[in-house]
Amino acid sequence: MLNFLKNIFKQKPKEELLLGDLCSFCESPLPVESKFNIFKCKSCNTLNFKEFNIGEIRLEEFISYGGSGAVFRSGDKAIKLVDKRNAVALAELENEYQVFVALKEVSDHLLTLEAFFENDEYAGLVTPYEEGGDLADFIESNGVMDFRKGLELILQVTDAVQCLYKNGFLYPDIKPQNILISKEGRIRVCDYGHVSSLSEVKGIEEDVSGTAGFISPERLTGEKEDCRSSMYSIGLLIHYIFTGRKLYSGEDGQETAEKHVNNNAASLMNSELKHLPRNFVKLVERLTNKNRDLRLSSFPEFKGMIRKQLTSIPG
Numbered sequence: 001m002l003n004f005l006k007n008i009f010k011q012k013p014k015e016e017l018l019l020g021d022l023c024s025f026c027e028s029p030l031p032v033e034s035k036f037n038i039f040k041c042k043s044c045n046t047l048n049f050k051e052f053n054i055g056e057i058r059l060e061e062f063i064s065y066g067g068s069g070a071v072f073r074s075g076d077k078a079i080k081l082v083d084k085r086n087a088v089a090l091a092e093l094e095n096e097y098q099v100f101v102a103l104k105e106v107s108d109h110l111l112t113l114e115a116f117f118e119n120d121e122y123a124g125l126v127t128p129y130e131e132g133g134d135l136a137d138f139i140e141s142n143g144v145m146d147f148r149k150g151l152e153l154i155l156q157v158t159d160a161v162q163c164l165y166k167n168g169f170l171y172p173d174i175k176p177q178n179i180l181i182s183k184e185g186r187i188r189v190c191d192y193g194h195v196s197s198l199s200e201v202k203g204i205e206e207d208v209s210g211t212a213g214f215i216s217p218e219r220l221t222g223e224k225e226d227c228r229s230s231m232y233s234i235g236l237l238i239h240y241i242f243t244g245r246k247l248y249s250g251e252d253g254q255e256t257a258e259k260h261v262n263n264n265a266a267s268l269m270n271s272e273l274k275h276l277p278r279n280f281v282k283l284v285e286r287l288t289n290k291n292r293d294l295r296l297s298s299f300p301e302f303k304g305m306i307r308k309q310l311t312s313i314p315g
């Protein structure tokens with residue numbers, strides 16, 4: 001049951017680091033100023049976190065610290081927190097909240113919202129903490145995925161994206177950092193800050209840096225994305241989990257993103273994925289064609305094809 005925790009928190013003052021506190025890594029003195037009680041060491045850039053409370057919520061560990069907000073662990077919950085003075089971050093968090101509450105159909109592979117809260121300074125979302133971390137960390141620690149496990153992951157990611165689609169939303173942020181893994185290995189897609197309703201999908205986003213590795217060519221050329229754009233990103237995600245690296249990289253997000261428009265990802269799959277079954281590579285080519293008219297356009301059909309692949313794995 002979703003709790004509405006609007007304005008019920010009384011803000012306690014943050015515990016200030018005492019002057020003279022040292023960086024946990026290089027032992028240089030830390031700056032006094034912080035964001036979300038995260039103190040960035042000026043010598044080695046290590047982020048030093050000091051636990052603090054927002055009302056009764058104890059933020060015990062920081063998980064992720066982005067430009068717009070931060071995610072913390074509090075017991076078995078994850079808290080996504082934004083500073084309300086950051087209007088863009090607040091709008092994204094509110095959008096995410098609206099998507100959560102609008103969902104009529106649910107999937108086991110979507111994150112669930114447990115509460116939304118705000119006080120004068122912060123707004124936050126409370127979700128179950130997924131102990132396995134995200135897919136980017138998983139691949140970094142474990143290397144490429146086994147074929148069967150990878151196909152099972154792709155089925156679950158597709159299920160989540162399809163479920164949002166059935167609810168009338170386009171999920172534009174398919175990337176390893178937005179794919180969480182539970183303790184039992186179940187996949188949950190998170191981060192609905194940029195999700196938009198299918199009728200309001202925007203043609204282009206100004207800042208593509210976060211998604212540059214997995215973004216569809218049509219988003220970059222200003223066309224409206226649709227389910228075929230999700231297929232493209234899923235295709236690049238498949239490439240990532242079976243090679244351990246992104247298909248395209250560049251000096252910056254923009255340069256990486258432009259490669260989706262200037263190249264045809266499908267034509268690279270044969271050499272990139274030559275260690276995988278030939279008919280599977282053909283399927284990935286059908287997901288990643290630069291021309292979306294040549295891509296698969298049905299989530300159920302795609303899932304059926306992945307299930308067929310799964311049944312053909314020996315043993």
Ligand SMILES: Nc1ncnc2c1ncn2[C@@H]1O[C@H](COP(=O)(O)OP(=O)(O)OP(=O)(O)O)[C@@H](O)[C@H]1O
Binds near residue numbers: 111129191193
């Ligand atoms: N419920 C959760 N359990 C465990 N980790 C989580 C959870 N929610 C988010 N995270 C971690 O925090 C990171 C950032 O979360 P999320 O993507 O929702 O926030 P964001 O501010 O939109 O980040 P970004 O702008 O970097 O995409 C995720 O990549 C993941 O590593």
Ligand SMILES: [Mg+2]
Binds near residue numbers: 177
């Ligand atoms: Mg994210």
